[in-house]
Amino acid sequence: MDVRAQLVMVFNLDKCIGCHTCSISCKNIWTDRKGAEYMWWNNVETKPGVGYPKKWENQTIFKGGWLRENGKLKLRALGKGPTLFNMFFQPNMPKLDDYYEPFDFDYSNLYKAPPGSDQPVAEAFSQVSGERIEKITGGPNWDDDLSGSQVYAVEDSNLEDRTLVEDYGRMFMHYLPRICNHCLNPACVASCPSRAIYKRGEDGVVLVDQEVCKGWRFCTSACPYKKVYFNWQSGKAEKCIFCFPRTETGQCNACAHSCVGRIRHVGVLLYDADRVEEALLKPDDQLVAAHRDVILDPHDPAVREAARKNGVSDQWLEAAEKSPVYALVKEFAVALPLHPEFRTMPMAYYIPSLSPVISSGGDLHELADHGTFPLLEKMRAPISFLASLLSGGNQEIIADILRKQIALRLFKRAGNLGQPIEESILKNAGLDEAGADRLYRLFTIAPYRERNIIPTQQREEQDSYQRKGASGFGILKKTRGPK
Amino acid sequence: MLNSFIFIVMPYTALALLIFVTPYRFYSNRLTWSAYSTQFLERNVLFWGINPWHYGILPVLAAHFIGVVAPGPMKAFLGNQSRLIIFESVGLALGLFALFGCLALLLRRVNTPLLKRVTFASDWVLLFLLVAQALSGVYISTFMRWGSQWYLHTAVPYLWSLATFTPQIEYMTDFPLILKLHAAGAFLIVALLPFTKLVHLLYVPVRFLMDPPILYRWRSK
Numbered sequence: 001m002d003v004r005a006q007l008v009m010v011f012n013l014d015k016c017i018g019c020h021t022c023s024i025s026c027k028n029i030w031t032d033r034k035g036a037e038y039m040w041w042n043n044v045e046t047k048p049g050v051g052y053p054k055k056w057e058n059q060t061i062f063k064g065g066w067l068r069e070n071g072k073l074k075l076r077a078l079g080k081g082p083t084l085f086n087m088f089f090q091p092n093m094p095k096l097d098d099y100y101e102p103f104d105f106d107y108s109n110l111y112k113a114p115p116g117s118d119q120p121v122a123e124a125f126s127q128v129s130g131e132r133i134e135k136i137t138g139g140p141n142w143d144d145d146l147s148g149s150q151v152y153a154v155e156d157s158n159l160e161d162r163t164l165v166e167d168y169g170r171m172f173m174h175y176l177p178r179i180c181n182h183c184l185n186p187a188c189v190a191s192c193p194s195r196a197i198y199k200r201g202e203d204g205v206v207l208v209d210q211e212v213c214k215g216w217r218f219c220t221s222a223c224p225y226k227k228v229y230f231n232w233q234s235g236k237a238e239k240c241i242f243c244f245p246r247t248e249t250g251q252c253n254a255c256a257h258s259c260v261g262r263i264r265h266v267g268v269l270l271y272d273a274d275r276v277e278e279a280l281l282k283p284d285d286q287l288v289a290a291h292r293d294v295i296l297d298p299h300d301p302a303v304r305e306a307a308r309k310n311g312v313s314d315q316w317l318e319a320a321e322k323s324p325v326y327a328l329v330k331e332f333a334v335a336l337p338l339h340p341e342f343r344t345m346p347m348a349y350y351i352p353s354l355s356p357v358i359s360s361g362g363d364l365h366e367l368a369d370h371g372t373f374p375l376l377e378k379m380r381a382p383i384s385f386l387a388s389l390l391s392g393g394n395q396e397i398i399a400d401i402l403r404k405q406i407a408l409r410l411f412k413r414a415g416n417l418g419q420p421i422e423e424s425i426l427k428n429a430g431l432d433e434a435g436a437d438r439l440y441r442l443f444t445i446a447p448y449r450e451r452n453i454i455p456t457q458q459r460e461e462q463d464s465y466q467r468k469g470a471s472g473f474g475i476l477k478k479t480r481g482p483k
Numbered sequence: 484m485l486n487s488f489i490f491i492v493m494p495y496t497a498l499a500l501l502i503f504v505t506p507y508r509f510y511s512n513r514l515t516w517s518a519y520s521t522q523f524l525e526r527n528v529l530f531w532g533i534n535p536w537h538y539g540i541l542p543v544l545a546a547h548f549i550g551v552v553a554p555g556p557m558k559a560f561l562g563n564q565s566r567l568i569i570f571e572s573v574g575l576a577l578g579l580f581a582l583f584g585c586l587a588l589l590l591r592r593v594n595t596p597l598l599k600r601v602t603f604a605s606d607w608v609l610l611f612l613l614v615a616q617a618l619s620g621v622y623i624s625t626f627m628r629w630g631s632q633w634y635l636h637t638a639v640p641y642l643w644s645l646a647t648f649t650p651q652i653e654y655m656t657d658f659p660l661i662l663k664l665h666a667a668g669a670f671l672i673v674a675l676l677p678f679t680k681l682v683h684l685l686y687v688p689v690r691f692l693m694d695p696p697i698l699y700r701w702r703s704k
Contacts, residue, residue, distance in 0.1 A: 075696075080691065083691075084688070084692075088533045088534055088536075088537045089522065089526075089529060089530050089533050089534055090520075090522060093522055093523065093526070095522075095523060095526055096524055096597070128524065128597055129598075129599050129600060130599070130600060131596055131599075185697065186697065189696070189697050190696035190697060192691070192698075193688035193691045194686070194691075195688075195691055195694060195698055197698070198698040198699060198700045199698065199699050200699075200700055200701075200702075201699045201700060201701035201702070202701065202702055210514055211513040211514065211516075212513075213517070214516060214517055214518065214683060214686055215517040215518055215519065215520050216518075216520075216688070217520055217522065217523075220523075230520070230523045232521070232523050232524055232601055233601070234514065234517070235517035235518065235519035235520060235680075236514075236517055311701075
């Protein structure tokens with residue numbers, strides 16, 4: 001047993017309102033500089049939708065993630081030999097158009113324009129070429145709230161029935177905030193010929209060493225989530241750093257900190273590094289169970305002993321015990337990995353959202369036998385869609401979680417109204433009263449220090465104002481070209 | 484005068500720069516150590532430029548090196564006439580391939596507005612220099628036949644004389660101007676290497692072939 005600690009984020013999709021505050025706070029701190037304008041280390045997508053970069057989930061295009069082959073895991077894209085022969089031109093790399101051409105507006109024209117008969121306007125210009133853009137054709141959330149659904153949402157590879165997005169009566173959507181998953185089996189790390197990308201042993205954060213990166217670009221496509229970006233200015237790869245300067249000091253990541261819906265939880269998970277590969281060799285629909293199996297119980301004395309031997313401190317073990325993430329991912333098993341079938345073992349987990357019921361034709365708001373709350377099958381977001389997104393196609397897992405959420409609501413509703421609740425409802429969903437109360441608290445009124453339990457690593461001394469807008473990563477040297 | 488400049492001053496200057504500037508750059512600012520790929524911004528023309536260029540120039544460059552390192556075996560290998568003919572033809576074809584590639588790369592820089600902000604003076608200098616070098620190489624290979632053979636008897640001993648600090652430029656002085664320019668271009672490229680994106684030549688990724696896929700770094704270990 002090789003016990004390691006990992007900082008993990010859980011997203012409660014049931015609460016995400018798609019306000020993009022997380023994206024803005026991330027951008028403001030980390031990617032507000034030249035070459036990084038197009039990068040959104042944290043982005044929020046509307047599902048169904050093509051996402052950012054467009055069609056990132058379709059691995060036939062960018063060939064990210066891992067495949068099982070002869071009882072072994074293999075990068076989908078290129079083996080080591082072919083990597084050497086494709087250094088000059090990386091065949092699977094996403095291009096600028098797959099994201100969008102970043103733009104800004106020439107506000108100076110508003111007061112510099114010569115007198116004329118027309119009101120001056122702030123024209124858009126490209127932040128890459130500096131040239132005027134006649135018509136903006138893309139952005140980081142261009143298909144937000146199903147806009148252009150006939151063009152974008154229908155292309156969602158999780159959608160079985162494409163007519164869903166064309167029918168107002170059956171249409172559905174939810175948001176999907178995404179950061180780097182800081183995977184246990186990161187494809188970006190494996191694909192790097194320079195060995196610039198590494199996983200930190202202490203907290204599992206995956207980082208690109210800017211001094212070692214040579215810009216060979218294999219990571220940008222090897223990551224099935226497309227969360228490694230190429231900085232066209234510095235010629236190197238960059239990615240979400242899990243706000244390590246913040247988490248090291250016990251502060252919450254900027255995205256989670258600024259989340260107005262308070263949908264995010266950050267905490268420690270202990271896992272068995274020896275069993276990761278074996279778990280990833282399971283068939284798609286068993287991957288979620290395999291994920292949960294790799295995650296260890298921090299209360300177990302044997303686990304604690306092995307963790308201590310690996311240098312996990314008491315402070316971290318305590319954080320692991322109290323971890324809201326452990327509760328959500330393993331204890332209550334309500335949080336699921338995003339696309340486990342990419343086999344990177346992502347360490348960001350998502351609680352699927354409940355959705356409104358279908359109210360078409362005669363069966364208007366048909367309810368479950370216990371009243372008020374709908375049958376699973378009547379939910380607008382098809383279980384198959386959520387299963388394709390979060391459980392490798394295993395619909396049973398999704399149904400279990402939705403059942404838990406519905407039971408929880410019934411339980412709290414009855415409590416609020418002073419009505420008795422049938423015990424079987426909680427029991428059938430795999431909950432008890434104490435558990436339901438804890439889950440309710442985590443989902444709703446848990447304050448900052450309960451939602452996020454982050455043990456410290458080391459104090460950072462550098463002034464944050466000096467870092468902001470500099471070269472990122474706290475490196476203050478110049479890359480090249482004018483600042 | 485021109486001869487001693489090209490065949491004594493240039494090579495030693497280039498070598499000195501390579502030896503002293505490269506580590507300085509490596510230890511002072513490794514953030515600039517990149518091939519500065521522009522594939523992200525433009526990939527259609529790049530495919531037709533970068534692949535022919537690299538796959539053309541690498542074997543040609545390797546042949547130049549092998550000639551210097553192992554002139555004896557090379558002489559023996561090229562002693563057979565049919566082998567010599569095949570070797571020369573393949574070399575010329577690869578040279579033309581590389582020339583086509585770097586011309587495509589040059590035109591790409593000229594014609595793509597998106598590349599304007601990532602194209603610096605050094606990119607232009609390198610592109611023009613490499614086109615000139617490929618062009619002169621192709622010219623020599625076409626009009627000064629059996630270069631692979633006479634190279635071993637002229638340039639190679641001259642380069643060895645440089646290595647022993649007893650430069651014998653007589654080996655080179657009687658050549659036509661075009662060959663002197665080809666040599667000067669080569670020295671210039673070596674001189675520019677530590678200052679430009681050409682530093683990517685100094686890093687060949689081989690360690691990853693042996694490494695396990697996932698790399699960990701521990702602060703404590």
